[in-house]
Amino acid sequence: MLKNRPPLTGNPILVQSSRLLLRRPDEKDLPGFQSIFCDDRMMHYLGGAWTADQTAAALQEWHADWGVQHRWHGPLVRKDTLEMVGTAGLSLDTISDEPGLELSWFVLTGQQGQGFATEISRVLVGFAFKDLLADRVLAETHPENAGALRVLAKLGFTCRGERQHQYDFLPGFDTQMLWELTRAAWLQGSGAALRDDRG
Numbered sequence: 001m002l003k004n005r006p007p008l009t010g011n012p013i014l015v016q017s018s019r020l021l022l023r024r025p026d027e028k029d030l031p032g033f034q035s036i037f038c039d040d041r042m043m044h045y046l047g048g049a050w051t052a053d054q055t056a057a058a059l060q061e062w063h064a065d066w067g068v069q070h071r072w073h074g075p076l077v078r079k080d081t082l083e084m085v086g087t088a089g090l091s092l093d094t095i096s097d098e099p100g101l102e103l104s105w106f107v108l109t110g111q112q113g114q115g116f117a118t119e120i121s122r123v124l125v126g127f128a129f130k131d132l133l134a135d136r137v138l139a140e141t142h143p144e145n146a147g148a149l150r151v152l153a154k155l156g157f158t159c160r161g162e163r164q165h166q167y168d169f170l171p172g173f174d175t176q177m178l179w180e181l182t183r184a185a186w187l188q189g190s191g192a193a194l195r196d197d198r199g
Contacts, residue, residue: 033055034052045145095140
């Protein structure tokens with residue numbers, strides 16, 4: 001059972017690590033969002049780039065939904081420069097027939113290879129289990145997305161295998177690998193690396 005938490009308002013920081021913070025999005029983040037969602041390279045495993053209108057609508061939705069019914073998605077920002085390096089988030093019960101909090105992230109092409117995905121993911125997992133008292137955290141990846149597979153394995157997630165599901169907004173993401181980290185496994189230390197917030 002998830003712990004109830006009132007929706008966060010304003011422009012708050014949800015979580016932070018030694019180098020990064022995750023905050024509520026606002027309209028000034030649109031260029032950064034376009035660098036991710038309007039870029040074929042970034043969206044390669046998810047069916048291709050979104051249009052500018054789709055990206056703007058997603059930003060507005062993320063802003064409006066921040067903290068509502070356990071949904072948080074926003075820009076991932078360097079603490080030292082306030083530069084946006086990607087996005088990340090958690091959302092409840094968004095994977096068909098698989099209850100739990102879903103973890104997701106993007107790291108901009110020019111910012112990859114610095115451990116940012118691992119760093120923010122382990123902090124979000126800690127938030128899910130310690131603050132929200134979640135029973136499980138889930139993630140879906142494309143079977144060929146080797147970078148994402150490495151991050152999840154490093155954090156102690158277990159691969160549950162391949163599944164088929166069609167998402168209207170991700171037309172090329174019909175085959176997914178489902179990953180799971182349970183509260184019990186997390187408490188037992190299967191994700192020992194979660195104690196360190198650096199990738």
